[in-house]
Amino acid sequence: MACFKNICFVLLINYLGLYNLAYANVEKEIFSSNLDGVSQSVYKKISEWSTHKGLVTLISPYAIQRYERIVPFRNIEEFSDALTGEKENWYVIDGLEEGSTYEARISYAATSPTTFVLEIMGFEDAARILRKRNVLQDHESTSELRVFTTKKLIRVRAIYDGVSITPNRDSQVIIYNIVLENLIYGIPRVAFKLIFLLGVTMGAAYFLFVPKIYNALRKVVEEKEKKE
Template structure:
């Protein structure tokens, strides 16, 4: 593999962003754990470093005058390390064309904003009617176990999902099916590189080192053969 090929692979990997949307943020200062059950009663799916990903479905809709970004969904980001950089990625299939918007809010900000608390309450109320007892237990199992000796913080994650397609099937135009997604919380290492990219970086680094030595050996071999072909054989003297 040539050095040019390795460079092309690296550049290609940096541009593979299809069907992925993300938000990058720095966790705020540590917050005291909310003692009452207000957060638990919301029944939000939690993402933390212990449970950094979830595969689920979220509702979407076509934009309207009153909801230009489609349908809202809410998640909880718990156990965040203060001042650490994170990113949340949402991945979905190309067979479900959807536009996504992601935002994060501090708990006190969401609870003090009338529009946010109204949206959060509406979403939570609708979920109460949809969740089974098994779903509730799964949500409880995913909750972050707080260590009293460790400072952490909590954020709300708001996701808007707007259907982004046109179909001759009137049913699909009238009722947008739920979108299958993977939602991933990815902490940054030294606030520079997402943790999930470390194996990829090591892999590309090893390929680069191998390509460097392989290309050097091939060049030396080619130059050696060319030199042997250019130097004429010595004539025998009688």
């Protein structure tokens, strides 16, 4: 029995090691959900803009959008000077519970030497960015009623972070996955499912299969001893 426990422990450590390697290329932001007051006009304009742009909505507690595409900035100087809104993707986050903690993360291939920048913001911050680009007009009134919401937006940008002898390698499209996930005690929700599944599997092996194997081996040994 002790030998079986040791084997299971080694398998568990190796599994967790492989799991971490598989998700090595990850950029993430952890944030808390709060109730923000937004003017009705800003809320309406951002909602209309996101619908017009066809933004993907990531809904809590878990959402994943696969095979997204983005062209990275060539360097930090181009990134800092960007004012037109090119080379960026936006997402809407919805279904957030006030006071809960969430993680937004991006995973991408190891063959893409890229640094991703994730910015999580409320509607007012998004409106300030869009006003600078003349995407939104500023007609907000101080006496305007406010809408309270936990909705947020994510802006994703990328910077090429490598050296290549291949021409235009730094302007090729990068494929990535983006995930929104609720954290429970700082641990992603999906990890609890994996732990539960692993526990059930190990429990079944320990209490069902090991005794049967042990009894079968014991019978073989006893029969061999009788023959001798």
